[in-house]
Amino acid sequence: MGRKRSAKPTSFDIAYRAGVSQPTVSRALRGSKSVSEATRLRIQEIARELNYSVDKNASSLRSQRSNTIALLFFEDPTPDGANINPFFLAMLGSITRATANRGLDLLISFQKMEDHWHTRYQDSHRADGLILLGYGDYTLYESRLKQLVASETEFVRWGSVRDDNIGATVGSDNVGAGRLAGEHLIAQGRRRIAFLGQADEHYPEFADRYRGLGAALEQASLPIDPLLQRDALSSEGDGRAAVQALLAAGVQFDAIFAASDLIAIGAMRALGEMGKNVPRDVAVIGFDDIPAASLTSPPLTTISQDLNSAGELLVESLLAGIEERPKPSKVIPAKLVVRGSTGG
Amino acid sequence: MGRKRSAKPTSFDIAYRAGVSQPTVSRALRGSKSVSEATRLRIQEIARELNYSVDKNASSLRSQRSNTIALLFFEDPTPDGANINPFFLAMLGSITRATANRGLDLLISFQKMEDHWHTRYQDSHRADGLILLGYGDYTLYESRLKQLVASETEFVRWGSVRDDNIGATVGSDNVGAGRLAGEHLIAQGRRRIAFLGQADEHYPEFADRYRGLGAALEQASLPIDPLLQRDALSSEGDGRAAVQALLAAGVQFDAIFAASDLIAIGAMRALGEMGKNVPRDVAVIGFDDIPAASLTSPPLTTISQDLNSAGELLVESLLAGIEERPKPSKVIPAKLVVRGSTGG
DNA sequence: AGGAATAAGGCATACGTATACCCAAATTAT
DNA sequence: ATAATTTGGGTATACGTATGCCTTATTCCT
Known part of the structure; x- marks a missing residue:
């Protein structure tokens, strides 16, 4: 026995x-x-x-309520699948806190975007709702989101908040953040600001950031030069490549606004290799304020998203949906964190 | 409706x-x-x-098996509670994969070490077993582990593998890893190697690493100088303070083996501030290979633990316990990752 | 050919809780 | 003083599945 x-x-x-x-x-x-x-x-x-x-199972079975939330990470499939975007990892902390405070259990999964989520989590009564976290090509998963809506699955996702969002969405004020970044660089006397990141609507958050930068430039009566925008998805490699492309194209620039810290770090590295000094020759500003951002040399100026509010709002919004209550506001202001990479 | x-x-x-x-x-x-x-x-x-x-609840209720595992992070309470040790965060990925492969659900919680875990997870049938992750003062949670054993809760933890471990333990070969680090530094011509990290038995993993370093020194017929060991817990601040203490004490050293990458990064920063060049004046080697390790300048040589095996073994070992099967081996070899901070 | 083993599946029930409904006693209202 | 509530809690049952125990055809063996 x-x-x-x-x-x-x-x-x-x-x-x-x-x-x-x-x-x-x-x-x-x-x-x-x-x-x-x-x-x-x-x-x-x-x-x-x-x-x-x-007994959790008996209780959930009888009450038809699991008091559990599933947190799902989805990203464009990476080769190894090992490394998770550090920003989302950081958000994990905030979400666990928010759920713990409410006595909810948190189920997590890194499985790729699937079309069986509602079956796996909601229909099986594993969870009362889903939180979706991930960058990635918006158009790729749009259809999946529609499926979730169609199956009446409760979910919230982190992303660019628009009026026409599919399902509930919570996100940072990316436009405002982009403007902050732009204004900061302009205030430092920079005039030719390169933007490293996809700027098309497949990546709405990046597009918003670019739009914010544009607004700042416009307000300062500076021109928006399309040549200064270079695609970069999220890795260091992308950032490095983008800088090399800029230099190879002979485009003049005195600042870089990278759509993520990883891109920024890659960019700084490329600049260093090309003999450019940061911040003297080129100021660099990133986005996300990942832990590594303060470890680079010079330390990276960046935009910090309010993770605590993020987790709190995601959970609250999801719960509101489940309990059919009105949902809270969903746009979270971001903050500029000035470090060495933009001078000063 | x-x-x-x-x-x-x-x-x-x-x-x-x-x-x-x-x-x-x-x-x-x-x-x-x-x-x-x-x-x-x-x-x-x-x-x-x-x-x-x-229906998961009905199924679990009837079969008395939830097919769910709870992953619990515990650490010495940090002031903010926000930042999780990046190494454990990385392990999260490996564990989710291991559980997903077996069709298990994963519940996670960052709550501090409590004495109610068995009640909250096992007795309530939320999970069939627990995975415990965390550094921290061993003696602090020894009593908690005994409680888990007493309540017949199934669990595995990550840590230093000893014969007298309380409960099942899976961990890296810290002694071997310490030896690797030592041998590498010695091979680089270093003779006076400082160790930054607690070396007492309150932190068995660190102690093992120190012991491994000692073994390497001994093998090379080099003396072990107690003055070269300085306490450091896990943060950059600790690493920085330890280096400052070394320098202030006027102890000569040409290499540093830090018990964690964060400590190493803090140490490198302090060295830089004191005008010491890495690796010329002092070679530095860290432990864990966190993402930031490759971003420092120079990039940090470090010891990489085999995360994939770690997650796999933790889950397998836990499952074996639950199903009363023999448990697999539990010591995982670590690997040296040579980068710029130790020269060449 | 006749009994033994096997295959395929039905019946009854248990898992442990939450809740709709009901009822008696105590309290309040008129 | 009697009807109308309220308080406190009991009774019965449902949530949806998994499993022990039977039953009935088949197939097999000698």
Whole structure:
């Protein structure tokens, strides 16, 4: 037999000792007001003594509510699949806190964007709702999102907040953040600001950031030169390549606004290799404020997204959907973090 | 009503359409051999049509098996609680993969080391077992581990593998890794190697690494100078302080073996500030190979732990415990990653 | 050919909780 | 004082699946 049969106590055991019925135990422990104070205290005391804990499966089965949220990471399939975007990893902390505060369990999965999510998580009652995290080509997963909507799966995702979003969306104020970055660089006397990142609508968040930069330039009556925009997806390699392309094209620039810190780091590295000094020759500003951002030399000026609010809002918004309450606002302001890479 | 009552299909619905009983459906879908091939295929087909998925709660309740594992991070309480050790974060990826491959769900929590884990996860049938991840003062949580053992909670933890471990433990070959580091530095002509990290038994993994370094020194007939060991816990600040202390004490050294990359990064920064060149004046080697390690200048030589094996072994070992099978081996070799910070 | 083994699946039930409904006693209202 | 509530809790049952125990055809063996 090996294993002890110490018979995990059930609500019946408690009921017996308390001299009440099982339903009363259930009610007492859930704080129903149709149990007297005295009885509740007695029951709670016994529960503590017996080291009782509600069986999650029975509870969820009966109540049709799992009090669990599934956090799903999806990204464009990477070759190794090992490295997760550090920004989302950081968000993990904030989301776990938000769920823990509400007594929710958090299920996580890194599986690629699939069309079976609603089956795997919602239909099977594993989770009451999904949080979707990931960059990636928007158009690629649009159809999946529609499927989720069609199957009435509750979900929220992190991304660019638009009026025509499919499903609930929470995200940073990317346009405002782009403007912040632009204004900062302009205030430093920079005039020719390169933007490294996809600027098309397949990557709405990046596009928003670029748009914000444009707004800042416009406000300062500076021209927007399309030659200064170079595609870069998210890796260091992309950033490096983009800088090399810029230099090879002979385009003049005195600043770089990278759509992510990884891109920025790659860019700085390429600049260094080409004999350019940061920030003297070229100021660099990134986005996300990943841990490595403060470790580069010079340390990277960047935009910091409010992760605490992010997790909180994602969870709150999801819960609101599940409980059919009105949803909270969904755009979160971002903050400029000035470090060495933009001078000063 | 607002919400659709599309009546999620149950095994009864399938049974009805297939003209069999509900138990047969259950058997068919679980692959019981007492259902004929033909019937099984028919049932699977219908299940697919109806978009059926087994209710996880009912299934777990009946079978008393949740097929879920809880991943718990514990660390010495940090002031903000926000930043998680990047090494463990990286391990998260490997563990999710290992669980996903086995069709297990993964529950995660960052809550501090508590004494209620068995209640919260195992007794409530949320999870079949726990994976514990975290550095921290061993003596602090020893009692908690004993409680887990006492409550017959299934768990594995990551750490220093000893014969007298409480509960199942999986970990890197820290002694071997320390030796690797030492041998590498010695091969580079270094003779006075400082060790930054706690070396006492409150931090067994660090102690093992120090021991490995000692072994390498001994083998090369070099003396072990206690003055060259300086405490450092895990942050950059610790690394920086340790280097400053070394310099202030006037101890000569031409290499540093830091017990973690964060410590190493802090040390490199301090060296830079003091006008010491890395690697010319002092070679530096870290531990963990966190993403930021390749971003420093010079890039950090470090020890890379085999994360894939780690996740796989943790999960396998836990599962073995749950299913009362013999457990696999538990010591994982580590690898030296040579970069610029140790020269050449 | 007749009994033994096997195959395929039905029947009944248990897992542990939450909740709709009901009922008696105590309280309040009129 | 009697009807109308309220309080506190009991009864019965449902949530959806998995499994032990039977039953009935088949197939097999000698």
